[in-house]
Amino acid sequence: MTTKGRRVSRREQHRIGGTGASVTVRNTLIAYAFMLPFLILLVVYHTWPVIFGSYLAFTKYNIISPPQWVGLANFRELFADEQFWSGLRNSLKYVLVVPVIQVISILVALLVNRPLRGIGFFRTAYYVPVVTSFAVVGLIWSWLYKQGGAVNSVLMGLGLMRGDHSLLDNPATALFAVMFVTLWKGIGYYMVLYLAGLQGISRELEEAATIDGATRSQVFWNITLPGLRPTILVCSLLSTISAIKVFEELYVMTPNGYPAGSTYSALMYSFSKAFGGDFNFGLAAAASMVVAVVSILFGLINFRLTKGGRSDA
Template identity: 75%
Template structure:
């Protein structure tokens, strides 16, 4: 285990420790860190740009229930013993293994004013004027959310598929023999059996939503007019654009605490993943 533990210390534990230390310093990578105590956190409390980013990150949590429900639905579809089902499982998973740089560029093109998304929305009467969804402050964040939803379904589908296959088939068959409908089987057998998986998936999805960055960096850079400026993008901008590493580290700690709080709420809502007897 020593090689793994060494890599874990080098790339995970040490950055966390050093980043926590930097949060209490003024550091611009040129001069040595200067200890400033809680000054960075006091400044964060008054920083409207940071709190605007936190609000956008919390809005991103709207994607969590949709991605979980759709993932469960897709997992149930591909859990059937049909001929060629392996092809569909692979097809749903392809977006997961595709680089987000590629995914972001493709969807940015699709969202363009002359792109296919606008064409479909205009012909369905859902859009009154031809404009890019990513250039509209009212729709940009939700357009990026949809990309996260599209890309993430396959990942959680695999986890839910594993959870479905761990549920004894004889339980469902016995319920059907007793006269239970498909909906009753799902509510009383499938859903309780999936509860531990739902806990893990919803927890991971919640933390990922609060810490969203790749999508914003590739597709919008926080625009337009700051409508997609998230908390983690604030960290990136302060560290690698303004070179205020101590201030960025302090913001990172606050984001981590927010993620922990929502993770605990998520854990509480799913009752710790216990399956009722």
């Protein structure tokens, strides 16, 4: 015996549908109310500075007088300044740290992903440099790099250095010395991201491949690495953008591009034009805009190399 449900009239269906719609609208408003504080901070400290900075790139502005529209004059002055091109070249050199830090971070993530005793301690130890202020890190490594420091003693003991001199005082090695500090400090950060990516890969796939006779290297290249492709895209994008807009590391360890401008970066040029006495905020904004465009171009290259982060590509 079957029973038929009560037929609902169109008027009642309309009433029920209207109630459901009102509940959906109310829930949406509640969600946006929770997000409102963050959205306000995002607009005030991110969106508005980007818009206003882009506008300043086409003006002459020194804080005291109102901005005056000058069109492309700042960019013409910028592209004619050899100091800016020197800084941009050093910023692009800094991108060399990106593939190195990604490879080492993946290897470290594979290492700490093993169920070993005390592995939590090693994960924490690798991450400690990430949460340490770069002012502190810069001072410590400047001391290690100085003449007669620990780094020189090790390099001379290994026969890799002739003569006791600071790596930060040599124009040929200063930039690479700072790059190594960036590498050392950033490994822990990317390690955590890759560790999360590794734990998101199906263990069943790896075990099935092993049962079918695949070697450990074959499992890594055919299962683990493709599964990490979305994480590789994110990490390479973050690392590339950080490398191109490098400033803090160089400013702390090698102020004003010391020695002989060998560590002078594009953002250091922007900072000096804005706050170094010229107060030419229009030219500084133009330099920052060029750095942003270069970062976007390298981001597109990362998308191409990682096949858009698709794990099934």
